[in-house]
Amino acid sequence: MAEEIGKSSSGVHNVFRLVKVPDQRLTMAIVDRLTLRVRDWGVGISQETGIEKALRKIGRLWFLAKQEEDELVAQGEPPRMSDATRRLLFALSPECSMSHPTRQLPQPHDIVALEDPAAGKTPAHRTGLRPEAPNPWHLIHLCRGCQARRGTGELTEAELRAARFALDRRPGAARHYAAYHDQVLLGAEEAIDMNVLGRVQVIIMADPELAAAPPYALNHGEILVDRAHGLLDWGDHPCEDEH
Numbered sequence: 001m002a003e004e005i006g007k008s009s010s011g012v013h014n015v016f017r018l019v020k021v022p023d024q025r026l027t028m029a030i031v032d033r034l035t036l037r038v039r040d041w042g043v044g045i046s047q048e049t050g051i052e053k054a055l056r057k058i059g060r061l062w063f064l065a066k067q068e069e070d071e072l073v074a075q076g077e078p079p080r081m082s083d084a085t086r087r088l089l090f091a092l093s094p095e096c097s098m099s100h101p102t103r104q105l106p107q108p109h110d111i112v113a114l115e116d117p118a119a120g121k122t123p124a125h126r127t128g129l130r131p132e133a134p135n136p137w138h139l140i141h142l143c144r145g146c147q148a149r150r151g152t153g154e155l156t157e158a159e160l161r162a163a164r165f166a167l168d169r170r171p172g173a174a175r176h177y178a179a180y181h182d183q184v185l186l187g188a189e190e191a192i193d194m195n196v197l198g199r200v201q202v203i204i205m206a207d208p209e210l211a212a213a214p215p216y217a218l219n220h221g222e223i224l225v226d227r228a229h230g231l232l233d234w235g236d237h238p239c240e241d242e243h
């Protein structure tokens with residue numbers, strides 16, 4: 001299939017694998033090839049109705065699916081994140097990250113994604129950012145009340161971003177980032193995002209107590225972490241673990 005439409009096999013594979021509406025042109029290219037083989041699509045389209053009609057109909061279905069997905073995203077569908085990222089966000093802010101002027105009853109709450117101001121400007125395929133592993137600075141812990149206030153525009157994205165950055169200055173934040181840093185190095189994320197780790201290291205280095213720690217080895221000596229200098233060294237380092 002990938003060869004026939006001149007696309008990568010992983011790209012075609014992902015169209016069927018990922019739980020998201022795939023790229024429109026790629027979808028239609030696949031449908032175009034499939035119309036030659038599939039007799040009956042089961043949505044009122046068959047080889048008898050003709051390829052042109054089939055393409056138009058599938059094109060409309062794609063558009064409806066995309067609309068539905070966009071609405072879900074706008075409603076704040078929980079972003080996918082690793083357990084390590086979730087733990088970091090809850091540690092930084094065990095309650096809703098927006099300070100409440102009045103004491104409210106406890107409300108359901110969860111971590112939601114912030115709008116990325118750069119997202120519209122730089123296409124995702126250029127930044128290489130992985131939507132499966134969101135940047136921890138694009139996430140915030142909000143109660144339902146604040147999620148609703150965000151929906152009505154009472155809370156702006158700028159206010160939410162400011163609240164998210166303020167979490168990094170709370171007492172103990174650097175310690176939570178240090179724990180996250182090591183979990184990422186130990187494989188908690190699908191991939192190590194050096195942009196994220198670099199930023200985490202800056203926060204750790206700014207904490208005099210954490211930065212004073214001597215270099216230590218992780219993963220039985222595979223990685224040497226030098227917090228004072230924000231350095232990572234992959235290699236065969238002496239490991240002091242008993243096992």
Ligand SMILES: [Zn+2]
Pocket residue numbers: 096097098100142143144145146147
């Ligand atoms: Zn709240």
